[in-house]
Amino acid sequence: MAVKTVIEAIREGMDEEMARDQSVFIMGEDVGQRGGVFLATDGLFKKYGADRVIDTPLAESTIVGLAIGAAANGMRPIAEIQFADFIAPAMNQIIEEAARICYRTNGDLNLPIVIRAPWGGGVHGALYHSQSIEALFAHVPGLKVVAPGTPADAKGLLKSAVRDPDPVLYLEHKRTYRLIKGEVPDGDRLVPIGKAEVKRQGKDLSLIAYGLMLHYCLEAADTLAAEGVEAEVLDLRTIKPLDVAAVIATTRKTGKVLVVHEDNPFAGVAAEVMAVIMEQAFDALDAPVMRLTGPDVPAMPFNHVLEAAFMPSPEKILAKARELAKY
Amino acid sequence: MAVKTVIEAIREGMDEEMARDQSVFIMGEDVGQRGGVFLATDGLFKKYGADRVIDTPLAESTIVGLAIGAAANGMRPIAEIQFADFIAPAMNQIIEEAARICYRTNGDLNLPIVIRAPWGGGVHGALYHSQSIEALFAHVPGLKVVAPGTPADAKGLLKSAVRDPDPVLYLEHKRTYRLIKGEVPDGDRLVPIGKAEVKRQGKDLSLIAYGLMLHYCLEAADTLAAEGVEAEVLDLRTIKPLDVAAVIATTRKTGKVLVVHEDNPFAGVAAEVMAVIMEQAFDALDAPVMRLTGPDVPAMPFNHVLEAAFMPSPEKILAKARELAKY
């Protein structure tokens, strides 16, 4: 067991999977020689060669469209979208093709594809290098969407995603890449897709989050504890399929839930969590489920004042959690 | 006042707006000579000429991308996407450009664009001619999304959309085109974007819907009335911006709400309605808000048995409403 950053964990996960399985290969913009703009694939081009680490032209529909064809012909592509913000040119290939192919062939063809996309804000990335895209894709049946927050989960979910028989959108939060360090178990350890994890036990209220917001919630929970409020922190890890059982369990345990994400609220992941709780644990609620999200504006501005105003923060979480605790 | 079909109302709305304002023009696949595959633009090519009713090549990103440029240069384009199912190639232009331009220019440039898209199922259209796309776009800040259900609303909202200074996704339910007839007020009558309408008063429970489902809810409400249950039917008409006040008002009135749509549930419009009620009318609830939606499968199958199994129907609504009434 060694301490690693999130990006090291992701790189290691890819490296191990490529070594293990010849059918795994990487495609994307600048993933080769350059090692990716975040260096996620650093060293892999040298190690596995130009056939298995392919610098594509600047074209996202190409990246995903090729991945679909290659998967149909026996490969397990890892497709890198340079920033989540630039995934939209590939939406037709992802939503209308990749997500629907298993269903439309009645299971004759399934597509083991991983689409990696760095997402999230707080990096002075402005409107087009800060976006949260999880709700758009989680809404689409036929896709799995994961968003690990810790190095161990990042590696374990990367490996699970590569071995998964279906298209997995693997979201890596840019801000956590080098900020978040943690123990990563040695060896071939998978983290299952579809399983949330309680990252901190508590009995008074539940904070539900993923990605960078997990860490902000844990920070807020520390402060709350000092104030005598024991917050449980549930890390969704996988957004689709949502671990409904874990959501309901924490709701029944605490009766008070706050869902936190950077993405804007309208028909977002928090709305779905609220809907599921409404449907399955209405009787257990001691307060309405609350959400703390990015605002309903098109994307995160560049200027630091505006960026800070946009981003949920430990302080904002704390304020909302206090409100909930008092309800 | 005359009785018209939904498609006649839409055509008339476009015709009147084009006659009124020289800057309004139409672009899309087969909209010219052919009059559109549903004949929505029938006769307009002859009347307004090839300059104002433009047959584009088969390319949706083209249609929306051109609309953005033309709007920036003083025009009011109506862009037709032949089927909602084929809007994905234009998602980059819609989400990353059209929706973000007013915000990113701090209001220097706003885009009066209407994107019309026939949506919805029940027409033997199979996976790619039956889709519901409202949640994907309603999630995106910077877009307005309307989905009228009656001929009067279809015309009034079309005219409002054309005059609106911002991008409006105008969803027309294919199944209602010729099925639904109704009185359409003569003259220049607008229906405001952002306003829901109670289409039937009731005190026992609320059915919230839009598009074809509005009519199924009204049908179910008739049967419920015969059973002694007075259902209020709220037609959202506009999905974004959601008429939260109307949603909360009906919730406070009846205490019991069922939201109905064809779109799959995960992070859909029903989830948002449930979240909003959770946030603003939790205390008024006599039962958990329920939703009846299409299933979480990639899209609606072709075979008639499967299509019927997929579609919400008056019977399914009735069953769920009875459950709610009894709660």
Place this chain on the structure above:
Amino acid sequence: MATKTAEVEARGGQSRHRALGLSDERALAIYEVMRLARAVDERMWLINRQGRAPFVISCQGQEGAQVGSAMALKPGYDWVAPYYRDAGVVLALGMTARDQMLSFFAKREDPSSAGRQMPGHFGSQRLHILTGGSPVATQLLHAAGIALASRIRKEDAVTIAYFGEGASSEGDCHEAMNFAGIHKLGVIFVCENNGYAISVPQSQQMAILNVADRAAGYGFPGVVVDGNDVLAVYQATRDAVTRARTGEGPTLIEAKTYRFTAHSSDDDDRRYRQAEEVAVWRQKDPIPRYQRYLREAGVLTEPVEAAITERVTAQVDDATEYAEQAPDPSADDLLPHVFARELG
């Protein structure tokens, strides 16, 4: 090569197929697939007009382009990514009339989709026919991806992507050709140019006369071929297959052709094209044209023709009867197969 074809034809055409390395049997097999494709299609319209099935989309008129190209492949080894008109392609590669009719009637046994997709949305992993959705042009990138996989594994399988000239307007068409060109993939792009995208004529789709001219912008050859001359299509494809298999890279083949029917059973083509234009093209029907050639070449005798007709009719009858009576899916079939294995 084009010159050569023309020459052979000029010499009376009696040995064109042999000059192409096609045995008489093979030449007749091509004819029979074309006949079958046409016969199934005609039957579908009949049934549709009787109200027994909701939707048809046709290959009629394009059988030369389809069968001529597909017959240049190794079935089950090479790959195709067809589009919705390509009944002739999939029949050439191992799908049957029953398969077509099962999909037409949307029955559970439909091998392409178990009744989930509209007719014309072919797919079979076993036959190396890539599943097609309705959005046009996506399959060009899939085909490039299939070819990329073959390249990575150092296999010499060839992939053909089929598409209409309408689909060539989509960004994906550009992207697929660009990538294939860069990596000299073993992929062939076959454009069935029938002059219309539903109602929109070619002149409103592009400012050029030949889609094939675009190939130069991607660094590989573009070939224009008479799509209603099945042997010319075969020849162009065979040459492209050789290039592809030996690592020389892609070819774009544009087969000039025409569709005889409306776009689909939901369309009314009288709104946008003249009856005279259709009549002119009917004179160029690829099936009678090839029939004449085979007769003149002495390959298609009366008894052979009669036997083919009998087999085709029998297959269509059998397929119709079988498929119409085959069971529908049940409501329980709605939910499975969203994913490869359902999550526990």
Place this chain on the structure above:
Amino acid sequence: MATKTAEVEARGGQSRHRALGLSDERALAIYEVMRLARAVDERMWLINRQGRAPFVISCQGQEGAQVGSAMALKPGYDWVAPYYRDAGVVLALGMTARDQMLSFFAKREDPSSAGRQMPGHFGSQRLHILTGGSPVATQLLHAAGIALASRIRKEDAVTIAYFGEGASSEGDCHEAMNFAGIHKLGVIFVCENNGYAISVPQSQQMAILNVADRAAGYGFPGVVVDGNDVLAVYQATRDAVTRARTGEGPTLIEAKTYRFTAHSSDDDDRRYRQAEEVAVWRQKDPIPRYQRYLREAGVLTEPVEAAITERVTAQVDDATEYAEQAPDPSADDLLPHVFARELG
């Protein structure tokens, strides 16, 4: 025309600008904009390296292509849809050093976005500079749409869309050129080919040597021009503007050039290109090259040069000071302008 340019240059180049109809003043104005673009850019790197601003993206090396083309337009009448490197374009069309610095420091007064977008995302409806987002190639369709609007209203305004050769791989690039070709729109596509899309060299982006060759596939002329020869760029653009203004349709101009800096302040170009290669291109720097020409032509005398340098430095100093001290937006500025008018 290309031959003629070469001839004039061969004759010692002393009257190339006059042969192009450029007065001495205009020739100097071109030079001054290039100098200003370079100077603002250099200052930004300095400030960034001092940690006073988080991000730079550069025009350095591409000023010839940018200023040479933009100066062929009527400012405020014609339109441009620039991309993030096009500081030279927008400075030529009326943006100021202050505007650049306000955006660089993301201040409320930034005319492009009030500090919402990264630097390099220019926009001004007043100046007919279309707002740019980060996704590449979308602006090509916007430019076609702008030109379509001009066409519908029977105005002769010309629109230039700027893009890198990397962006040419996107589907939108194909779609924009295809539509513009069909309708012979008054749009010019200027590709600043600097040989790389971040780290990916041209050879991995396309199988051809000249992006301009693609124009043939869209039915209009493609022109390759030395992007570091500002007068050659001016000439090619002027000719294209004439075509566009008179209804003859689009032109694709490929300006071969190079970027001197890393892709942005977040990039390390030593990972993918050799210092020698950069050095070779630095020899071809468009600014000293044009400077030499103007000196030899007797237009750029010592005192004129000194005056220009003084003005440029003063503007950069003023802009830096002004912008750095200008107020940030406040948290209240986060929510407005999602829509044209907020809903009541």
